[in-house]
Amino acid sequence: MIRINENYTKLKASYLFSDIAKRVSAYQQANPGKPVIRLGIGDVTEPLPPVCVEALHAATAEMGRRETFKGYGPEQGYAFLREAIAQNDFQARGARIEPDEIFVSDGSKCDCGNIQEIFSNDLRLAIPDPVYPVYVDTNVMAGRTGANVDGRYEGITYLDCTPANGYVPQVPSVAADLIYLCFPNNPTGAVATRAQLAAWVEYAKKNKAVILYDAAYEAFIRNPEIPHSIYEIDGARDVAIEFRSFSKTAGFTGTRCAFTVIPKTLVAYDAAGRAQPLHPLWNRRHTTKFNGVSYPIQKAAAAIYTDEGKKQTKALTDFYLGNAALIRQAVSKLGFTCVGGENAPYIWINTGRDSWEFFDLLLNKAQVVCTPGAGFGKCGEGHVRISAFNSRENVVAALERIAQALK
Numbered sequence: 097m098i099r100i101n102e103n104y105t106k107l108k109a110s111y112l113f114s115d116i117a118k119r120v121s122a123y124q125q126a127n128p129g130k131p132v133i134r135l136g137i138g139d140v141t142e143p144l145p146p147v148c149v150e151a152l153h154a155a156t157a158e159m160g161r162r163e164t165f166k167g168y169g170p171e172q173g174y175a176f177l178r179e180a181i182a183q184n185d186f187q188a189r190g191a192r193i194e195p196d197e198i199f200v201s202d203g204s205k206c207d208c209g210n211i212q213e214i215f216s217n218d219l220r221l222a223i224p225d226p227v228y229p230v231y232v233d234t235n236v237m238a239g240r241t242g243a244n245v246d247g248r249y250e251g252i253t254y255l256d257c258t259p260a261n262g263y264v265p266q267v268p269s270v271a272a273d274l275i276y277l278c279f280p281n282n283p284t285g286a287v288a289t290r291a292q293l294a295a296w297v298e299y300a301k302k303n304k305a306v307i308l309y310d311a312a313y314e315a316f317i318r319n320p321e322i323p324h325s326i327y328e329i330d331g332a333r334d335v336a337i338e339f340r341s342f343s344k345t346a347g348f349t350g351t352r353c354a355f356t357v358i359p360k361t362l363v364a365y366d367a368a369g370r371a372q373p374l375h376p377l378w379n380r381r382h383t384t385k386f387n388g389v390s391y392p393i394q395k396a397a398a399a400i401y402t403d404e405g406k407k408q409t410k411a412l413t414d415f416y417l418g419n420a421a422l423i424r425q426a427v428s429k430l431g432f433t434c435v436g437g438e439n440a441p442y443i444w445i446n447t448g449r450d451s452w453e454f455f456d457l458l459l460n461k462a463q464v465v466c467t468p469g470a471g472f473g474k475c476g477e478g479h480v481r482i483s484a485f486n487s488r489e490n491v492v493a494a495l496e497r498i499a500q501a502l503k
């Protein structure tokens with residue numbers, strides 16, 4: 097008799113954004129004359145930078161000629177892209193990362209969801225709360241947790257991110273083997289200082305642990321003191337994997353390209369306690385289950401590292417940061433405290449009220465969609481996330497409506 101993976105039954109009934117979509121769609125059906133502005137899901141709205149479009153056209157033309165046509169490429173990504181990444185994203189910041197330590201993929205969601213496959217099933221997890229739900233759910237699916245009791249899975253050390261710690265989790269007093277960190281953070285928009293990251297690297301060394309560092313939003317960092325990569329911290333090469341994505345950097349959410357860095361010096365331990373490098377394990381996994389990102393998409397991604405590409409992507413992230421500044425200003429004026437929005441595209445508002453109630457209030461009275469903090473974890477209760485990903489016109493209109501609704 098065929099059996100299901102029972103771990104899936106431990107997952108909460110539905111994914112946060114489907115719950116939101118259902119409520120929004122019900123509202124729209126009941127109120128067809130009231131257009132809704134979405135500042136909920138973190139999807140970009142602005143078109144691809146022109147350098148990427150040009151690169152896509154040129155690469156597509158190459159695919160159409162016998163002499164330049166390409167079939168399967170290297171599963172890990174073409175050298176031109178891996179070299180541009182290593183040089184611009186890491187070496188230029190003093191981080192020792194080589195092109196062959198980079199694995200190009202079609203998205204960071206898959207990478208940070210799939211990475212847990214190369215680790216044992218009985219390890220101790222430390223995961224922030226609130227959190228991007230993928231880290232928790234993929235470990236639930238793999239059977240690394242117990243049941244969900246009162247909104248939290250048994251077997252996870254939750255790292256509380258609260259107003260008291262500025263939403264940056266401190267190292268716990270208990271040991272963990274696999275730690276998830278995300279900076280600039282989704283959902284809170286908080287960033288970690290060099291000293292805070294150094295404390296995590298030290299903790300990982302002491303506990304022979306691995307940090308999974310999600311830097312999907314690094315392109316929004318403007319404060320020069322804030323590290324863009326965990327590899328800017330001494331010793332991080334030996335304890336951390338980093339995830340990056342072109343989704344928010346260059347508007348690739350629909351185009352799909354990302355990468356994962358696994359330094360060759362990074363190890364985990366086998367049952368006999370012998371150190372085993374993780375690079376060959378992920379290489380084996382990646383080459384077995386993935387066949388590479390398409391050539392035109394990798395060409396488009398590489399275009400962001402040209403001088404013109406850097407200007408265009410900076411203008412794009414500056415634009416969203418301009419929205420974020422307006423949102424921060426407006427919510428502060430309404431008397432709320434918030435974090436994020438300065439080096440991140442998300443603003444995390446401390447509403448002091450039930451987060452789904454506040455979500456319904458904004459939807460019903462202002463026709464604005466936000467994301468209820470409780471959907472990201474227990475510590476998200478009392479907060480909502482507002483995303484800066486929208487047109488200026490929509491952001492301005494949404495803020496006016498919110499101000500009116502909360503008067």
Ligand code: PLP
Nearest residue numbers: 203204205228282312341343354
């Ligand atoms: N990591 C975080 C923290 C995210 O917020 C997202 C997307 O919203 C991703 C990863 C996924 O990015 P991608 O589009 O590359 O799959």
